[in-house]
Amino acid sequence: MNDHDTTGLRKISPPGLAPGSGYSHAVSADVPGRLVAVSGQVALDAAGNLVGPGDLAVQTRQVLANLHAALAAADADWRHVIKLGYYLRDAGQVAVVRAVRDEIVPPGFAPASTLVEVSRLFRDDLLVEIDALAVVPA
Numbered sequence: 001m002n003d004h005d006t007t008g009l010r011k012i013s014p015p016g017l018a019p020g021s022g023y024s025h026a027v028s029a030d031v032p033g034r035l036v037a038v039s040g041q042v043a044l045d046a047a048g049n050l051v052g053p054g055d056l057a058v059q060t061r062q063v064l065a066n067l068h069a070a071l072a073a074a075d076a077d078w079r080h081v082i083k084l085g086y087y088l089r090d091a092g093q094v095a096v097v098r099a100v101r102d103e104i105v106p107p108g109f110a111p112a113s114t115l116v117e118v119s120r121l122f123r124d125d126l127l128v129e130i131d132a133l134a135v136v137p138a
Contacts, residue, residue, distance in 0.1 A: 023113035041066035080134040091117035
């Protein structure tokens with residue numbers, strides 16, 4: 001099944017693959033556009049202070065807020081995101097990240113995604129890092 005949206009991005013769900021929970025197996029950009037790569041964002045505020053020590057939900061909200069700010073600075077938003085990379089200290093807590101994501105991003109948001117459990121991020125007190133790739137139509 002292929003779903004088109006108003007941005008020219010096409011979400012692809014191939015037959016024979018289980019449906020994703022909040023992600024697409026593939027996303028294609030069928031329009032000319034500008035590629036925006038957003039570095040991994042963590043739960044640091046504008047002053048560099050940790051937000052939500054030990055609380056994955058609070059950290060995820062800050063990470064998504066940071067991603068939103070970076071996308072906006074590049075004249076992009078969530079509907080332009082074609083790929084997210086999630087790096088979690090405990091992949092067993094993915095439901096927490098998904099719940100926060102579903103509170104913040106628009107309905108129907110389903111970029112291609114990868115989730116990796118990592119033993120450590122660049123600081124021991126960080127629980128999640130997320131990066132993004134977006135295509136903004138020309």
